[in-house]
Amino acid sequence: MYNNFCSRHVGSVGDTRESMIKELGYDRIVDLIEDAVPANIRGGAPLELPDALSETGALDRLRGIMGENKVLKSFIGQGYSGTIVPPVIQRNILENPGWYTAYTPYQAEIAQGRLEALLNFQTLISDLTGLDVAGASLLDEGTAAAEAMALAKSGNRKGTTMFVADSCHPQTIDVVKTRAEPLGIQIEVGDWKSFDPAACEGLFAVLVQYPDTLGTIEDYSEFVEKAHAAGALAIVAADLLALTVLRAPGEFGADICVGNSQRFGVPFGFGGPHAAFMSCTDKLKRKMPGRLIGVSVDAQGKPGYRLALQTREQHIRRDKATSNICTAQVLLAVMASMYAVYHGPDGLKRIANKANTCARILAASLTQGGFELVSDQFFDTITIKVPAKADEYLAAAVELGYNLRRVDADHVSIACDETFTCEDGKSLLQVFGIEKADSELADGPNWNEVHNRESDFCTAPVFNLYHSETEMLRYVARLEKKDLALNESMIALGSCTMKLNATAEMMPLSWPEVGNIHPFAPDDQTVGYRAMLDELSDWLARITGFAAVSLQPNAGSQGEYAGLLAIRRYHMANGDEERNICIIPTSAHGTNPASAVMVGFKVVPVACDEAGNIDVTDLKAKAEKYADNLGALMITYPSTHGVYEETIVEICEAIHANGGQVYMDGANMNAQVGLTSPGQIGADVCHLNLHKTFCIPHGGGGPGVGPIGVAEQLVPYLPGHQMMENEADPVCSAAYGSASINTISWMYIAMMGADGLTEATKMAILNANYVAKRLDDSFPVLYTGNKGLVAHECIIDLRPVSDASGITVEDVAKRLMDYGYHSPTMSWPVGGTLMIEPTESESKAELDKFCDAMISIRDEIQAVIDGRSDKEDNVLKNAPHTAEMVISDSWTHSYGREQAAYPMPAQRDHKFWPAVGRIDNVHGDRNLVCSCAGMEAYSE
Template identity: 60%
Template sequence: MSEFVARHVGPRPANIQAMLAALGYDSLADLMRATVPESIRLTQGLSLEAGLSETEALAKLRAIANQNQVWRSYLGLGYANTITPPMIQRNVLENPGWYTQYTPYQPEISQGRLEALLNYQTMVTDLTGLEIANASLLDEGTAAAEAMTLSFNVRKQKAVKTFWVSADCHPQTIAVVQTRALPLGIEVVVGDHRNFDGATPVFGALVSYPATDGAVYDYTDFIEQVHAQRALVTVAADLLSLTLLKSPGEMGADIAVGNTQRFGVPLGFGGPHAAYFATLNQYARKLPGRLVGVSKDQYDKPALRLALQTREQHIRRDAATSNICTAQVLLAVIAGMYAVYHGPQGLQAIATRIHQHTVTLATALQQSGFELGTEPYFDTLRVHVGDRQADILTRAASQHINLRQLDAETLVIALDETTTAADVRDLIAVFTEQTTLPPAVVSPLVDHPLQRTSAFLTHPVFNTYHSETEMLRYMHRLQSRDLSLTAAMIPLGSCTMKLNATAEMVPITWPEFGQIHPFAPLAQAQGYLQLFQQLEAWLCEITGFSGISLQPNAGAQGEYAGLLVIREYHQQRGQSDRTVCLIPESAHGTNPASAVMAGMKVVGVKCDSQGNVDLVDLRTKAEKHSAQLAALMVTYPSTHGVFEEGIREICDIVHTHGGQVYMDGANMNAQVGLCRPADFGADVCHLNLHKTFCIPHGGGGPGVGPIGVQAHLVPYLPGHSLVETGAGQQAIGAVTAAPWGSASILPISWMYIAMMGAAGLQHATEVAILNANYIAHRLAEHYDILYTGKHGLIAHECIIDLRPFRKSAGVTVEDVAKRLIDYGFHPPTMSWPVAGTLMIEPTESESQAELDRFCDAMIAIRGEIEAIATGQIDAEQNPLKLAPHTAEDLVAAWQRPYDRRQAIFPTRWTQENKFWPAVNRIDQAYGDRNLMCACLPMDAYRD
């Protein structure tokens, strides 16, 4: 194995032997034989190359990256080159204190990231002129699709199923909307808003502002026409343009969506980028994704948390209106910090500079006889060039310039923040063979009815931190309020918070990966194509599948794409009536939500007393729905953390009745090198690269969720309307805006696999299973382990049952979770998949010392519970009920009937390495009753 494996895997060889001895096994091989069913185990290792050192892997990837060509791209289509302020790049994007955080489900130790996201939401609502915004979505195309489904779900006339889309929207956005509409039975009508007469009833409409060709339209009258039908209007708006243009809200729009990529986030060949979604307060409970809100802690101190958490899709299941369970948090933080750094004046100055360069270019082209559009513009020009197009494109190519061809006689030029006066001269020369800049001309937006006059970003946070010193301190202050992997283990079940090695992260900011436009000619992206080909081949070998699509940019997006592939397979075989999807009760909550979005009917399957799929109930349901059976969605190892012995039989039952098996790959990190889903019967599987293959969680995003499929499903893998991806004629439509989704973070997984090699990947899986069983073994004397496999073993995670303590001591799972914060840990997953439990997953990256520290904390907490049960500690005033404890508790007058030192410094480790929660336990219900989702006045924080 490579030297990197020893850096990635936490336990040393001596520790591994000690843990094995504690479990009663002589070797990892013996433990695997007892854990993984013999019927599915690989008989030989993966056919992958040996692992490389960090230096070797970086050199090899550098050679691949060098095959990409960074041209000046003026292609537009919702993507623009941008300048990432170096301090934001170094202190956020490249900082493990930000990118190794988990989703802020534990708000007391997430206040920094929550504030950064609240800034983001405030930025979006201010610029769009709407009332409420979420904490980001995946990309502009899927955000527009979410707007369509929200409009569909709140429609007044239930019989109306037509969604109207302007032809002036970006073509990839239209394509994603059409993909989403098809399984829901929604008809998408594409037309010209200027000819909209309202004759056809619609439940919603989508327009682009500015349009894809740069034209800026006033949609006020159009919006009134649509509102006359009691339908909603969504405006896909360029956020930077809104510093100069009248906001969608001021026109009467109900929803605004778009991309915040140009707020300092690199192009990255398409992603990841944070999309925004803003709407009116009356739709707050229908808003897709996550929403940061303001509440208070138990001492009335203002505190932030995720609001309206009952909207989370894992709770709503098949009643969900969206399967979104993630966000682009890291990218949203960058975009929000960009706005904080520049402030309203700075953003307006950037937008004005871009616009003035566009005016200069437009003037020069008009003076040379080119015909431009008649509508006002912001940064994009539509130029009619006639039969001169070929010559112009040849000159552009000689200058390494990309222009967009709208049709055979029309080109589009989109300028951006990086455009200089020299670039404008080069563009003029490309079109006119002249290099002289025309005299300055007044902007056509000056005193135009669409010129913005309303204030924005007035909150002090956007008007304070403009020196690098102040900005640096602000970012560090927020970072210090969040517990990340830099502080301690994050033992979240089903979430796989493993090491994100620095060597894996280095390439994502290389210009050769970061500065490629997603619709640049493929000849300029040969390095990316080689990386995709190699990564797909490796993932096929690891999973056993015949084909991989890298397009889905989140795990739930992969679920959705995989189900669409299954749906299309049945459709193409003339079996469109196969619409029933069987889903075990133990499934991830996004599974039923994804099935409903794919147009399927969810039928639940019971689990037995051991937490396994009930084979009798499965057979009964499969037989009952045999003619309509489309698929079974199953997680393996199970959501209960066990390798089910009957997985082959489960797959056989479904196949016997004509269905396909969709395997949720959330727990693939327990399979790599030991077994392969395609070998034991899965037809489709999504892979969470942000779990198994080391892309960091980034505080709740980004993620990548590619799907692998068997050979008979390869023809149906997602295609793209603008780029030849190799998809065939039977391909489903695009599920994301960019052809390869979040391409710029795929080098992370490439590096991980390249450095681990076949032996290292298998070793990582084995140690992940060892670590989990070691924790279960140490805790078994103190807590009930809810589910185990055939030999009393678990897979990579375990569930401990805390329900008995509610009765014996009045202690809840939340009490234990919050008390773990005092011991310096991020709590495990709470109350999922079983209410009143904790699901614990240590991963292979944690050392035995860290595992023991966690176990010692859990055992100590068990002692505290017993003290409450026996009356030694007050039932209400105790360290669990009042956890977590803050620095203010340390210095305040102490009137509690338990020891202050024991509460705040329960171990020697915490005395030396204390992580302080920023607030005490937060009142979630108060925040939902008093919903506030924008920045508070500064005095509220001081008070």
């Protein structure tokens, strides 16, 4: 049993599993599956995957594959820099399930630790960029620049052109071009010094790099003034470490600043995951995409952190959204913020000055040795003129263990960083034939005084208190204890699949051959990485029934975008430019219509019937009505209502008959693997959420990976990259997106094998039906399929008891915290409901504990209905109850402290306490505070 990983991954095995099957009225799980999964999509050939490996066996095999990589020191730069992950952060955040298994902090009262860390991140970004407001994180620098373009465009609907300086990072330019084309935005790339904003009709934004891609520090003040005079916004892509010593973009007029926080203690990871950032002026804050952490007050008037402006989410704005960003890179933003907390402003400046000093020594030595530099105004990156000898010098550097950047045949760049040593400098000078370094440098920086940073940053107490490891460790631990994650209890979020993230799956992330590879390292150094990624792609293609899979999209939202982009490019290649209609069910995830609009589709909604299924008559009518213009259907399967729709094959055939392609949202792939597949059902493209079905942890709201599988006809239209043979339409900065965390899914599939993956799907279905049956008497299940069964999740209806009692679904969600549980998905896709997905990883014991909590809450609601509890002063309306509330000398409630704090007997042995009482969301939105200016600011 020890080597059978599947038995570790699924929560119930043996007699326990059999007892659950019997409680549902079945003798065998295969009989349950035959009733739950429609016969017309079920079956086919078994998954063709290698035999399952033990944990040790999988780790050994992956170590052998990744051992084919060559780990050189990379001073390539181009937006990615070497960094040192402080061990206290690596061990206690990156490798700590208390941080990486938490969910997006929608339930603020049990997410105060992450929210505080993210507020620190926002403060760091706002301080360094000199702009009023910063978000909690984005995906990478290229996509952040594209989001900035969309933000600028939203304020200038008539504008059609954006200027991008040719001195921006090449991958950023490419990603922006990809995003712009479907939206009809013209991207003009050129020399910013010769570009005249006043002469460019329809200009709505300009984008420059600071320092630029060759390392040059430019003064953009006058250029920004000209852009503003022409009615355009100024976007600056900036190096975060450079901003500790260079003038902040906000101080020379930038409206939006974007970049990557990777060099703040986050490994290369062959491209990710890393937390990008965006900051903006105050007038743009309510249109800024992604997460925004704010401060409000709880029911007792105590300050508390929360996700602010949640109505900007795509569930609300849908096809009116300017962005489809759903999750972000929270875990990496937390790491970057903690890096700044640990080092403090003085420490960050020391790291910056060290990098600059190393670059200055190299520059002086090379200049004295007869070499010419592109610029003497640089921070940490120098670009050397080497006419026709770039390849020669790069090869010599590799021989000594270093990667430099080949700009072109005539130029080589060296980007110094935190890891740069004196020995590195001596070796690199030898590459250029220089034996002795020139270390006699003038005092002060090498750039013009106008670039000097005069303003302070990171003045908040948090950045100045925790510089010893002892204090840092305690701070991180205190925040962790304010959060509820999977290491505490089941998180039964429908459509979000919070399953086991096994330790063996996570271990490779700390290997040097996984973390220390630059995304633009030469191919012969990344043989192992690409072999692992190719194998994972092949496995995913077999699982999904598709011809090919691209791993580039670095979030589920990016997968949606990339999949629809492939469909659009396919139609255009066939001369069908007019196929721009995308049919989407009204029950769809809000990112679906947002993604469709981003690739130039017009959204046509299709109704759902009373049973929660797509109205096939309405769908066929609309497919026929728009037959000449039909581009795609977006559908989730099983549906967002938690059922296997019997008509799915008929739906796909109707779309194909009218010239469209079928896009399947893979959010619910957990109910398909091994039993059916998108390819078998009839889909043409499907994105997968590796952070759901394939075990990459949610990380408090990110990172994610959203690869897309496509049918044969769409293979030529998968996203490309400058590092690949196909360079067309990259959707993110790195060729393989967040490459490093794909090792998690590789390990999962390798250890589960075909039989294990199929067993996991069966157990997900069993667990969901077990929960549905146990709760049905208390909270009826809203939608069911054949024989009253659900798929891998179920929606329970609270509306009848809410109408009778006045207790809302939010009251139930907050009361669950007193029982030690995170709420299931609340009021989506149907208001007044909870969508529960127990996953295959939870044991019967944990399922029973959760169901007992829900049944107990139902009894508490009944007490309100019967008049035994006050309609306003009851345990649900006042939930959650903090320790401070319960021990207070003043207790005025009509119920006892014991009922408030210990509703279940088992909690006397172990109790999770919410850190704050119920957060006032309306107060937070009306009094938006989104940086840690000091707690006195919040109380005011």
